[in-house]
Amino acid sequence: MKKHLLLSAIAIISLISCNNEGTAVNTVESMKTPQMENFDKAFKSLGDPQNRPTEEEKNRNTSELSDRRKALLVPAS
Numbered sequence: 001m002k003k004h005l006l007l008s009a010i011a012i013i014s015l016i017s018c019n020n021e022g023t024a025v026n027t028v029e030s031m032k033t034p035q036m037e038n039f040d041k042a043f044k045s046l047g048d049p050q051n052r053p054t055e056e057e058k059n060r061n062t063s064e065l066s067d068r069r070k071a072l073l074v075p076a077s
Contacts, residue, residue, distance in 0.1 A: 039077055042073050042075075053069070
């Protein structure tokens, strides 16, 4: 009897924790403002092939973005 009670309690606790985890993720995503979503899209677009740094930009060995790549982010910010 104790085994069944303990097993059912663990099962219920794990189900509740899984349900709560999904709820927390959904609320964070729903809290994003349109401005945040636009900046996120612009930042992700830096990885597109046409927006990647050129060889000349890579050879400069600086951590600063090039003017061309900054121009993608500034309107979204």
